[in-house]
Amino acid sequence: SDADRKKLLPVRDFYRRRVDIGLDKLERTRVTEGVHAFKFYSSSWVFKTKDGSVAVEFSQGPINNGGKPEERDYYRSGFYSRPDQRDRLAKLVDVSISTHRHHDHSDYSLAKRMIAAGKPVIVPAQLKTIWKDLAADLTVPQYDTVQRFGPLEIFTMLGSQFGKNELTG
Numbered sequence: 001s002d003a004d005r006k007k008l009l010p011v012r013d014f015y016r017r018r019v020d021i022g023l024d025k026l027e028r029t030r031v032t033e034g035v036h037a038f039k040f041y042s043s044s045w046v047f048k049t050k051d052g053s054v055a056v057e058f059s060q061g062p063i064n065n066g067g068k069p070e071e072r073d074y075y076r077s078g079f080y081s082r083p084d085q086r087d088r089l090a091k092l093v094d095v096s097i098s099t100h101r102h103h104d105h106s107d108y109s110l111a112k113r114m115i116a117a118g119k120p121v122i123v124p125a126q127l128k129t130i131w132k133d134l135a136a137d138l139t140v141p142q143y144d145t146v147q148r149f150g151p152l153e154i155f156t157m158l159g160s161q162f163g164k165n166e167l168t169g
Helices: 002-028 083-092 108-116 125-130 132-137
Strands: 036-039 045-049 052-056 095-097 146-149 152-155
Touching (some): 002 083, 125 132
Antiparallel strands (some): 045 052, 146 152
């Protein structure tokens, strides 16, 4: 109900303040060696090295991220980043990678902003089907091949997140 949502506004505002703090730290941190890890929401990480920064499994909140969060927030919870925060994150990150299509492991809004800036967005093939308007600019990694995308080097193997009752599972 609207009354319940109103009670949650302080929590939403706290979340957004913490996003600002995280973005401030990401922006100000100078890395000379090793990796600095910045934890945002759920499985959302940004790893920063002297060579650049990588958003890994990034998601901004408990929303269906098949489009703009303002349009996909079915419960009207408001638990997602503000547009200015999303813009800032896309400027601070050099490459984004998602290992699977779950809503808490991928972010349409970040992908759209990064693509607009000409930055690589690495995703599983399923997201090309789900994010049709971005499909041509999304990168699906090649299997059994070492690939480099800015500061990120990956080697992707075929696999599955869950067990299957078959020999190839």
